Amino acid sequence: MKRRKRKRPRPNAAPEASYICGACGEDIVVPIDLTAGSEQSYVEDCPVCCRPNVIHVDILDPDDIRVHAELEYES
Numbered sequence: 001m002k003r004r005k006r007k008r009p010r011p012n013a014a015p016e017a018s019y020i021c022g023a024c025g026e027d028i029v030v031p032i033d034l035t036a037g038s039e040q041s042y043v044e045d046c047p048v049c050c051r052p053n054v055i056h057v058d059i060l061d062p063d064d065i066r067v068h069a070e071l072e073y074e075s
């Protein structure tokens with residue numbers, strides 16, 4: 001398992017959280033849009049294995065963001 005560390009400037013200290021891809025098990029870091037509501041869900045393709053994950057975001061507090069993901073099953 002390889003792990004890449006990315007360094008990037010964070011001008012506004014944009015919040016980030018991470019989820020575990022349901023398909024490949026990689027830890028995926030996603031930026032969090034605090035303005036989109038305290039409960040969010042959206043589909044995002046895993047950047048590692050390209051499978052669609054349904055991302056669920058619960059923002060309890062800007063410093064306490066919970067993210068989990070599940071694979072989107074195609075019907």
Ligand SMILES: [Zn+2]
Binds near residue numbers: 022049
């Ligand atoms: Zn994946």
